[in-house]
């Protein structure tokens with residue numbers, strides 16, 4: 001005789017991130033906990049000082065690079081697809097396609113399966129393994145770009161716009177704002193794929209994670225630190241910098257700058273304008289509207305929990321697709337990308 005499967009909301013709860021009761025562990029906890037399972041290395045998901053951390057080896061490497069000794073007491077590596085028992089729950093990490101090492105957390109408990117996707121995207125990314133859809137009973141999705149207006153153009157098109165600008169303004173230094181973890185390295189691989197073989201110059205804040213990606217086997221092509229390079233030598237070059245640096249004093253030392261920014265938010269004109277961005281490049285590590293809705297279809301879950309962004313429209317869309325859907329209020333997550 002089979003017992004009826006437990007109700008998902010009875011065993012996975014929004015508490016300091018997500019708390020899985022029968023396993024006594026948190027997923028992406030918002031403060032330090034006894035036992036944490038981490039989806040990926042971004043700061044609002046991976047935090048320091050847990051007693052025990054389970055994550056992919058790449059995510060653990062990122063946490064070590066960021067937190068040093070405070071990365072966690074005991075760090076346990078999970079390979080993609082490896083089933084690991086914690087308490088009464090089987091935990092499996094599978095690729096999320098978001099940044100290096102990013103994982104969806106698949107939870108199996110008494111015949112019921114919940115997938116916590118973390119942040120994800122569906123587009124090709126040479127720096128990480130592609131999102132692998134898992135059939136499940138409940139799929140927890142992010143909704144960073146959960147509005148129909150967010151449709152990211154093809155990545156190659158956006159990179160093409162940068163290269164075109166470089167050809168038109170060969171004397172100007174093109175500074176592009178990119179997030180240090182993920183976007184920076186993916187941007188470099190996209191330039192290389194489009195045949196750009198010149199050295200790319202890096203703001204100091206981007207160097208450590210680029211080194212880490214390289215150590216993990218990701219080829220970024222020739223990159224050089226920007227520091228100490230003569231102003232003249234940066235004419236007609238591409239410089240990558242954290243988004244906050246593209247308009248500060250640091251950028252004023254560069255020759256005749258074109259300010260670019262690579263982010264899904266560049267779809268919103270006012271945001272680009274407010275940041276003084278002349279060359280907005282719509283390149284995101286999060287699923288756009290079409291990717292979100294396609295993913296709901298691919299995972300075949302009758303029930304969707306929506307978090308991390310614009311919940312409302314995606315909930316409505318899921319309901320129109322005949323699915324049960326509700327908002328899952330998780331506090332402590334930032335509007336990253």
Ligand SMILES: [Zn+2]
Pocket residue numbers: 040042045098119336
């Ligand atoms: Zn993220």
Ligand SMILES: [Zn+2]
Pocket residue numbers: 042044045119308333334336
């Ligand atoms: Zn996030």
